[in-house]
Amino acid sequence: MTEAATPTTNAPATAAPLRCWSCGGPVASGAVFCATCRAVQPPGDADHFARLGLPRAFALDAAELDRRYFAAQRQLHPDRFATRSPRERAISQSQAVSLNDAYETLKAPLARACYLLKLEGVARTPDQDHTIDDPALLMDQMERREALGEAADGAAVQRIVAAADADARDALAAIARAFARDDLAAAARETTRLRYLEKLIEDARLARARVAPRQAAG
Amino acid sequence: MAQLLQIHEPGETPLPHEGDRGAAIGIDLGTTNSLAALSLDQKPEALRDVHGRALVPSVVAYSPDGPVVGADARRMLLDQPELVVSSVKRLMGRGAADIKALAGALPYEVAPSADGGMVRIRVGGRVLSPVEISADILRAVRARAEDALGQSVDRAVITVPAYFDDAARTATRDAARLAGLEVLRLVNEPTAAALAYGLDKHSEGLYAIYDLGGGTFDFSLLRLEKGVFQVLATGGDAALGGDDFDHAVAARLLAERAAQIAGATVDTSRVKLALATARLAKECLSSQDEWIGMLDLDDRPSRHHLARAEVETMIAPLVARTIEICRQVLEDAAVAPQDVQGVVLVGGSTRVPLVRRQVAAFFGREPLSDIDPDEVVALGAALQAEALTRGSDTLLLDVTPLSLGIETMGGLVEKLIDRNTPIPVAKAQEFTTYQDGQTAMLIHVVQGEREMVDQCRSLGRFELHGIPPMVAGAARIRVSFAVDADGLLTVSAAEKTTGTAARVEIRPSYGLSEDEMATMLADSIANAKADMERRLLVEARVEATRTAKAVQAALAADGELLDAAERAGLERAIAAVEQAAAGGDRAAIVAAAEALELESKPFAERRMDRGIRTALAGKRVDAVLPTGE
Numbered sequence: 001m002t003e004a005a006t007p008t009t010n011a012p013a014t015a016a017p018l019r020c021w022s023c024g025g026p027v028a029s030g031a032v033f034c035a036t037c038r039a040v041q042p043p044g045d046a047d048h049f050a051r052l053g054l055p056r057a058f059a060l061d062a063a064e065l066d067r068r069y070f071a072a073q074r075q076l077h078p079d080r081f082a083t084r085s086p087r088e089r090a091i092s093q094s095q096a097v098s099l100n101d102a103y104e105t106l107k108a109p110l111a112r113a114c115y116l117l118k119l120e121g122v123a124r125t126p127d128q129d130h131t132i133d134d135p136a137l138l139m140d141q142m143e144r145r146e147a148l149g150e151a152a153d154g155a156a157v158q159r160i161v162a163a164a165d166a167d168a169r170d171a172l173a174a175i176a177r178a179f180a181r182d183d184l185a186a187a188a189r190e191t192t193r194l195r196y197l198e199k200l201i202e203d204a205r206l207a208r209a210r211v212a213p214r215q216a217a218g
Numbered sequence: 219m220a221q222l223l224q225i226h227e228p229g230e231t232p233l234p235h236e237g238d239r240g241a242a243i244g245i246d247l248g249t250t251n252s253l254a255a256l257s258l259d260q261k262p263e264a265l266r267d268v269h270g271r272a273l274v275p276s277v278v279a280y281s282p283d284g285p286v287v288g289a290d291a292r293r294m295l296l297d298q299p300e301l302v303v304s305s306v307k308r309l310m311g312r313g314a315a316d317i318k319a320l321a322g323a324l325p326y327e328v329a330p331s332a333d334g335g336m337v338r339i340r341v342g343g344r345v346l347s348p349v350e351i352s353a354d355i356l357r358a359v360r361a362r363a364e365d366a367l368g369q370s371v372d373r374a375v376i377t378v379p380a381y382f383d384d385a386a387r388t389a390t391r392d393a394a395r396l397a398g399l400e401v402l403r404l405v406n407e408p409t410a411a412a413l414a415y416g417l418d419k420h421s422e423g424l425y426a427i428y429d430l431g432g433g434t435f436d437f438s439l440l441r442l443e444k445g446v447f448q449v450l451a452t453g454g455d456a457a458l459g460g461d462d463f464d465h466a467v468a469a470r471l472l473a474e475r476a477a478q479i480a481g482a483t484v485d486t487s488r489v490k491l492a493l494a495t496a497r498l499a500k501e502c503l504s505s506q507d508e509w510i511g512m513l514d515l516d517d518r519p520s521r522h523h524l525a526r527a528e529v530e531t532m533i534a535p536l537v538a539r540t541i542e543i544c545r546q547v548l549e550d551a552a553v554a555p556q557d558v559q560g561v562v563l564v565g566g567s568t569r570v571p572l573v574r575r576q577v578a579a580f581f582g583r584e585p586l587s588d589i590d591p592d593e594v595v596a597l598g599a600a601l602q603a604e605a606l607t608r609g610s611d612t613l614l615l616d617v618t619p620l621s622l623g624i625e626t627m628g629g630l631v632e633k634l635i636d637r638n639t640p641i642p643v644a645k646a647q648e649f650t651t652y653q654d655g656q657t658a659m660l661i662h663v664v665q666g667e668r669e670m671v672d673q674c675r676s677l678g679r680f681e682l683h684g685i686p687p688m689v690a691g692a693a694r695i696r697v698s699f700a701v702d703a704d705g706l707l708t709v710s711a712a713e714k715t716t717g718t719a720a721r722v723e724i725r726p727s728y729g730l731s732e733d734e735m736a737t738m739l740a741d742s743i744a745n746a747k748a749d750m751e752r753r754l755l756v757e758a759r760v761e762a763t764r765t766a767k768a769v770q771a772a773l774a775a776d777g778e779l780l781d782a783a784e785r786a787g788l789e790r791a792i793a794a795v796e797q798a799a800a801g802g803d804r805a806a807i808v809a810a811a812e813a814l815e816l817e818s819k820p821f822a823e824r825r826m827d828r829g830i831r832t833a834l835a836g837k838r839v840d841a842v843l844p845t846g847e
Contacts, residue, residue, distance in 0.1 A: 017829040023768035024822025025776065026829025036775045036825075037768035070446045074613050078642065078703040082402055082606035085761040093642050093702060100640040205549065 048102035058179035240370035244599025249432030254363040255600035262600040265366040280342025287358035299487035309348040311385030353396035379434040380406035381454030404704040408438035410598030431565035453547040460567035467496035475520040625662035676727040762811035
């Protein structure tokens, strides 16, 4: 199920123009509309950062991400093409799909870190590799899982969640520092840690429903 | 010569040929009531009959003279319950096992079905699918809209519960097709309600929509920012609504009746009447403290007394379930109740005082209900219909309510698309064969949050055929799931090593096959073919006009690449397209557009050549070699 990670590079600035499907003339690589006939163009294979016009970095201004995503969707969402030709509707849909993919990936720090590692050519990224080869992390996770399995009430689950939350914030800060100094090995290690902490927090949510069944159930 | 002259209202035709079309309306196809609204200049209004009524009760009576829809059908319930069917929305995309019995009897007479797919109802001597019954309701709503507007209506935005699964959404779209309506978009009901509120108030921030209708409960959390309506998370229960309150009350009435009258019997028709009485009692208790009434069956009336507090005790667990769903949705979005700036109440069941109290208590603020909770969804749908056909500054960004996955070994679900993912979305997964020479493969698609297949909703089984024979494990079949802006799923597949597109055959679990739809279309609307031909004509016009405009734009930009004769030839071809598009001959339009494309090819080549030369000017050749592709 693993795919070879193909390092996606930004289209070089010197890229040859593409052909507009509508008027047949040249369109700049990466342009979403043809400058001549204004027809919407297919999304192409720009990376998520380039697609939203953001610098390729882990540090990200969430408000700026939203602003750019909304601005792009305003132009490209299928609702803007509801009365256009079937072909334009289909292209607008694939544009919106690409925008949503980029937005979802960049918005969540864990997904952003995994994606950035892949872009930087790290072969075994934490979202694909399901093994832990860090004995300390393995031991830590097993202890937390055991505690969660034994938690008898909501308060006990809440203590486990609070500890995991604090450690997740710590991992996030460590990821940011590692990317800032281009230490990809450390970034990958901390990303794996964050991935396991987030999974634990999610499972704890389910466990809370188990130990504190609502009287409303049924 | 079809038309020499077209007359438009000034400013009403920003899109080509928009003036030829009938009105585009918004329709709320509800469990209890349905209605239509039209928006002009962002002012939506419900469309009413001569008596001022907007609501069409979603009740159909199948009399020997044909279907009767609305208030008249509801009146027929008293004398001829066997002809009448209501709350059919609860059956959209559902199987027979999904129907709730009351005192041992079902409120519908279920026709036996061999394939176990979508339930069929026996009513008035006919056997009908929920899709056909919904189509009859939509025809009545459409007729009311056409009467109110004095013009034809052929396109609509139709609302669906946010928590509707793919089978129920598909069923709704099919019902509209049967009723001769082109579905511009399926919009989630809470999102439509937010649109109706947001435009009035120019609100910014986090808003929650609590939508408790007759048959469904939805809760959506939205962020409003400068005209963007971004749904952050949604949740609900497609089988929880005011009908369940009625069920609880009717069960009590029937139990009391059994105690009062020896030998009182219960069957489908009596259950229908008990539910109707229970609904009256519930509505009365929304404004009064007690209700005294009779259940008049078989000329042996039983007498009943209910206090509001008693009914509240009965329905308290149902209301608590809705609040629990609110809590989960907020948790999904990592939002605390006090962060929500406004809670909007939608749906007739939010008139129940207990519901209002519980919502207010959970959010710590009084909910908003200044737009009629029965009409607000249709008003929002009308705004969206206007936005889609005439353009708009607002934008709706919605999400999938339920995760989509496929069955893997051991009956486990592998999720491809998580709930609350923004739509449209597409995800792909690779599969391989496990036997030498295997040429077909079965993929079972499910929707839901649980880990086991049998606890999720089965959407359908997809058979891939035409896989080239290879040794086991060599084929690489990429299966793509795409959810469009209507929330509808399509599946496609291709074998990657040979580039063969595998053929996908779909067996929906609770839907209608394309063959069944085709038969129904042929059976139910004589002019289905004319409708289809007209739609194809409109699309041919849109496409041809687009081509002509594209070449015109290219002429304006790069016309100097042509000599006078070439230019004249292109202009003639453009004029021919425009002339054909003004007429009604689809073949002529397509031919003229193709001729123009052919004629403009050399021009396009020259433009490309120049574009490439410009881009390469001053660059080293090795810096501009293609990077693969």
